[in-house]
Amino acid sequence: MGSSAGGLVSYNLxxxxxxxxxxxxxxxxxxxxxxxxxRETWIGQFHKEKPPIRL
Structure with a gap:
C-alpha cells in the first residue's frame, strides 16, 4: 500500500x-x-492485462 509515488510503486509491484x-x-x-x-507515458502502455490481484 502506498500513496502518491508510493501508490505507483505498489501498483507496479x-x-x-x-x-x-x-x-x-x-x-x-x-x-x-x-x-x-x-516524455510522459501512460503506465497502461506497459501493463495490458490485469493479473490476478485485488486493487
Missing part, C-alpha cells in the same frame, strides 16, 4: 509480481512514467 503481492493499495498514484528525455 503488484502487476510485476502477482505471485508475491495478492492485494495492492494505491492511493492517488501518478500513473505516468517519465523517461530520460522528459
Amino acid at each position: 503488484g502487476f510485476r509480481r502477482p505471485d508475491v503481492f495478492g492485494m495492492v493499495g494505491a492511493f492517488c498514484p501518478y500513473f505516468v512514467v517519465i523517461d530520460q528525455d522528459g
